[in-house]
Amino acid sequence: MYGAPRGRLPAKLVALFKIRHYRCQDRVRRLAGIQFVSSVNSGQISDVHSLVPVQMKLDAREFTVVDIGTILSLAHLIPEGDRHWIVNGRIDLRTFNEVY
Amino acid sequence: MKDIFWEFQVTKRLGAKIDKQRRELRHDRPKTRERIAPSKQHRMRDAEREEETERRMDLIFGESHFNFIKMHLLSYFCDHIRQFGNIPMYSTEFGELAHKTQIKAGWRQSNKKDASRQIVQSYSRQHGIRMRLLNLESLRHCGADLSPDVVKQLDTTSTTTAPDIRRRMLKRRRNDVSNMADFSRVLGFSIQIVCHGLIRYSRHNLPPERRLPEDPEILKSLPVELLTQLEIPVLAFQETEIYDIHRAR
Numbered sequence: 255m256y257g258a259p260r261g262r263l264p265a266k267l268v269a270l271f272k273i274r275h276y277r278c279q280d281r282v283r284r285l286a287g288i289q290f291v292s293s294v295n296s297g298q299i300s301d302v303h304s305l306v307p308v309q310m311k312l313d314a315r316e317f318t319v320v321d322i323g324t325i326l327s328l329a330h331l332i333p334e335g336d337r338h339w340i341v342n343g344r345i346d347l348r349t350f351n352e353v354y
Numbered sequence: 355m356k357d358i359f360w361e362f363q364v365t366k367r368l369g370a371k372i373d374k375q376r377r378e379l380r381h382d383r384p385k386t387r388e389r390i391a392p393s394k395q396h397r398m399r400d401a402e403r404e405e406e407t408e409r410r411m412d413l414i415f416g417e418s419h420f421n422f423i424k425m426h427l428l429s430y431f432c433d434h435i436r437q438f439g440n441i442p443m444y445s446t447e448f449g450e451l452a453h454k455t456q457i458k459a460g461w462r463q464s465n466k467k468d469a470s471r472q473i474v475q476s477y478s479r480q481h482g483i484r485m486r487l488l489n490l491e492s493l494r495h496c497g498a499d500l501s502p503d504v505v506k507q508l509d510t511t512s513t514t515t516a517p518d519i520r521r522r523m524l525k526r527r528r529n530d531v532s533n534m535a536d537f538s539r540v541l542g543f544s545i546q547i548v549c550h551g552l553i554r555y556s557r558h559n560l561p562p563e564r565r566l567p568e569d570p571e572i573l574k575s576l577p578v579e580l581l582t583q584l585e586i587p588v589l590a591f592q593e594t595e596i597y598d599i600h601r602a603r
Binding site for chain 1: 428429431432435436438439440441522524531537541543547548550551552554555559564566567576577578579580581582583584586588600601602603
């Protein structure tokens with residue numbers, strides 16, 4: 255699924271929220287509103303840089319709700335043209351944050 | 355801190371040595387300068403200057419350790435990735451590890467006659483078996499009917515990691531949002547888009563008895579809290595118990 259990312263896909267975080275459903279035992283859902291990017295070329299690794307390119311389509315859904323448990327980590331996207339990025343899965347984020 | 359101190363010490367020592375050399379040069383100058391022609395004096399001064407520069411360069415490259423990597427090199431990572439591909443492709447670590455795990459292990463398993471062929475064959479056999487195990491594992495995930503022996507074998511050689519049970523933390527609540535109308539106003543989306551997203555999530559992810567109401571009017575009345583930070587515990591690189599906290603904002 256999604257090719258090389260194997261079921262994982264970057265997304266832009268729009269909102270983090272809790273919603274209380276008082277009709278269902280006052281249950282609280284911890285949710286996130288996100289905007290998915292889609293993989294380019296069926297998620298195949300690019301020959302040029304050996305990383306996965308992604309893009310934000312113009313008709314991408316503006317607000318998709320997911321459970322916060324499905325968010326795995328932050329992703330490092332390197333801009334590559336308009337609405338296109340490459341997913342850098344090589345430098346771990348701690349090193350990146352220490353440097354920049 | 356230690357490196358900075360070391361650099362400081364090197365610079366200090368270097369300055370002292372240069373001063374000493376300069377003093378020596380002054381003493382070595384001929385005292386009969388008045389008798390030499392001005393053009394010759396000029397040439398001599400140039401020669402002295404060159405000599406001093408050479409001595410300085412000798413001191414710099416001979417005494418100090420200036421061949422350490424500069425921190426600003428890290429700022430070129432993005433350009434390097436774009437230009438040459440991912441950084442580990444140039445790492446020698448893989449080669450060293452491959453020598454240890456592939457070549458040495460293959461050599462031990464061979465009968466030491468025409469060993470290179472046997473090493474390659476051994477490694478490709480191991481690789482093939484690993485691929486088959488992965489294929490079987492994905493078949494099991496899809497619900498394929500596998501024999502109990504295969505399932506037992508897969509359990510012992512499973513490569514999938516256990517799901518992370520650590521909880522994500524939501525922090526920094528905003529006080530200006532109490533219901534769905536406030537929520538959509540703050541985000542700048544229409545309330546229909548937000549409700550549609552919630553209904554879609556509810557249909558696809560929740561069991562029927564726990565679903566959110568699909569009537570937009572009821573949905574609008576549900577209490578909502580907007581937060582601005584999510585802390586996600588992520589296993590640190592090459593660690594099994596140490597977690598990094600990723601803060602999504």
